[in-house]
């Protein structure tokens with residue numbers, strides 16, 4: 618699926634991300650770029666509200682995110698194969714139990730693979746540093762080596778983390794719509810160091826991603 622059979626809804630958490638995506642897309646009227654708010658609950662509710670208000674053929678969660686070291690460096694772009702609710706579950710003395718293990722559904726929503734493939738190819742052709750893998754949705758931004766290690770040992774292809782993707786994807790799934798998540802990397806996932814965040818690079822990469830997205834989807 619490259620060209621969807623209808624309009625495309627892109628959800629970003631905050632206005633700065635929304636503006637970066639809009640700059641990249643330019644004046645196409647195929648896309649609506651709306652605000653999801655911070656975290657998966659706001660994102661699910663606001664995506665559902667948008668899907669109730671208008672008809673869409675594809676939903677995309679886009680924004681900046683943390684990159685797992687060795688998988689996605691600062692300034693690069695990550696396109697999801699899988700969108701994972703990484704900290705939704707239960708702690709036990711023997712470790713973490715996911716939603717799946719608890720029997721309450723699934724913590725994994727697959728991204729649209731043909732669009733992910735086409736977008737990756739187009740970004741590589743444009744010289745963009747892009748990686749594929751799982752994008753984790755967390756309700757608390759990871760801020761320690763221990764938590765990072767716990768995530769990567771449970772999810773071996775963890776490539777980036779953000780805080781909205783699984784909420785956006787849950788609403789898309791409810792409407793039976795294909796979904797994609799992309800994150801441009803502002804910081805490394807690991808011990809919290811806010812001074813090392815590179816927002817300018819991440820927003821520039823998000824604008825570039827918006828531009829490629831428009832080209833791939835309009836083809």
Ligand SMILES: O=C(O)c1cccc(C(=O)CC[C@H]2O[C@@H](n3cnc4c(=O)[nH]cnc43)[C@H](O)[C@@H]2O)c1
Pocket residue numbers: 630654655656680681682683684755757758759760778779780781803804805806809811
């Ligand atoms: O100051 C902090 O320690 C901090 C920790 C997590 C997130 C923030 C934000 O301001 C996040 C805003 C927005 O960006 C996404 N994001 C960016 N980097 C990360 C990350 O390393 N882990 C999780 N989310 C991240 C996220 O989707 C937020 O909506 C500040």
